[in-house]
Amino acid sequence: MRPDYLLPSQPRRCICPVNDITRMLILNQVEVGIPDRPMLPALLKGVSLQYPQGHLGAIIGPSGCGKSSLLKAVSGILEHQAGELFWRGRNLAEAGSDLRAHELGYVPQFSIFHEDLSVAEIISDAAALRLSTKSHADRSQRVEQVLEMAGLREIAQRRARVLSGGQRRRLALAIELVSNPDLLLCDEVTSGLDPKSEDEIVGLLHHLARQEGRCILHVTHSLRHVAYYDSVTVMYDGVVAFQGSPEELLHYFEVENRDDIFSALAHQEAEVWDARYRQGLELQGLPQEPEAGHEEKSSELASQPSALGPLAWLLTYGILVRRRWRLFLRERGQWILQFLLLLTFPGLVVLFGYKGLPEIRNMTLEIQTDVLAIVQEQLAYSLQMSQVGTLVSGLIMFEVILLALMGANNGSREAASERMIWEKEKLAGVSTLPYVASKLTFLAFLVVVQSFWMTLFVKSVCHFPGPFLMQFITLALVNGAITTSCFAISAWSRSVEQASLMSIYLVGFQLPLSGAVLALPSSLGELIRPLVAAYWGWSGMLQTMKTTRLYDVAVTLTQTPLSGQQVCLWLLGMHMVVAVLLAVFGCYRSQWNSQS
């Protein structure tokens, strides 16, 4: 049975008044501007607020008034340029004093989770990632508690994709509850819900604040349940117009109906509301900074569970790899696409060489005196060189480019498609390195399978000369270089579309810039070639046939200088190293404005 956190018939007040000394969250003159747009008006203009423990606070106001920005400033997603934020007496801007992963739960406006996982799997993964220092039994127990608390037990095996709006919001809340945070920030988790679902969510928030002693701030447009909040904060154009109990709301705005509050707000400028609110603060004489001695001791902070350490990293890595595999196997479209690529791309290559590679007839080495015979022989050789050389060089470049396309398909979606999930997981304490390592493990599998099959298939059908292992390594490195480069692009992109487009451009430029078809001017070529993975792949593959006549004809035909085998492998390896470093930085860097 799903527990009903129905709203009590009469609102029950929080036992801690707003000005209680045990207050937990204090904002003092907090200013937040639009990131990278200092000339535009600030999102929050000197906001001063405080919220005690065991408190359910509503934050209301018209669209664009700064409600979500307020939550983002508290969570740290938006950095405040002026003022101070205190949590349990700690100034959050000071080094080592920020909100710990287990202290904060942030439920954004839109539900963010993997749609192909079940409710139980999502909660279980969240527990494994956020409580990696706890025992398996403790984590399982917590998962059960959270499923029960959020009323998700009956739908635990249902995939997220098929959940209703209310169920999705409860799941989003449940993910945050796994780590039992003391501060829960909910951004419009009831918007767009039917009245029953809205009742359920507000009931759940009410229960969580009361029974579990949390401080919960809920940004909402709905004034239906305003009486059930301990405090209501009204924002208007970046300033606080009011903070107080719901009973004072109508009187303060001199309206008879709650729905008229927004109209009343518009009757005066934000500065007027701001001044009025500040006047009220001064009259109440509320302290705006925590008193000395009330801050949490650094030793207490140090004793909090930490997600760092090699073992925790290894556990996190294992969980993320397992999840990636599960997702891959559930995304039928993805593995069908991978299968089709494996089937068709090598097939495309052999289409041009399924009859095998022709034998080369060398020119006579003996000294000839018959000029006509010499000219005829040279003509025949040139024709043969042109045909066979083009075929060999083209087949190799075709292999390389198709593997590069596979690489783009592998890497371009990898980070961008789940960016917001990753941002939330980072906020919940998951480290970047195991995340990137898990992605690389999965990508490495794809690269090895694709490159192995391409090498084997083409070599078997076209009877390419040269050592199999070296050709496989070369092709795997080209594929790996493009895959990791596209993964890095993905890690820095704001959307999947942007990452895909950039990746296609990257592959598209490989062929013309490789010099395999048309040679670049020599100085330009020397400048550009180090950056073009296809060149190193093409050159490296040709080197594997160096002892054969096929190499000779292919080389004679091209004006682009070839590089040695080891140099090619080294440069491709360096491409991968640079791309992985970029991917690490891209994943480490916060990107909450992503569109995934």
Add this chain to the structure above:
Amino acid sequence: MRRANSKPKPLWLVLLTLLTLGVAGLGYWIFSNLQDPYRTLQPLDLGSYLENSDNLRGNVYKLDGTIQSALAWSAVEGRLFSIEIQNSKGNKEFVGVLIPVELGEVNLQKGQRYAMKVEVRHDGILKVLELRKS
């Protein structure tokens, strides 16, 4: 900086970029310059050789040249080729080299450039001990 708003420090980026470029460049230099297996051999001084090959008997040299034509063939000895090389002044010179039967599997093509490890035989002929396509 707040945890939720993490950004890589520009100094890290600069240092890692420099380090990566340095490692890549070093590797490139090593593989480009040290992969030549004949780099420790002294290049053949064509003038001295043509003047008096007796003085150079038994010596091993490095020789870069382009196959010009086959001069003679023996089932036991191998093939004698005329190869074109550049002397120290940059002028073209021709010299004969014997490519033994053991190296017969290498594709020898007119106009193809090779790097060779040659020994000056007692009879003054340059015998190729190893060769690679340049």
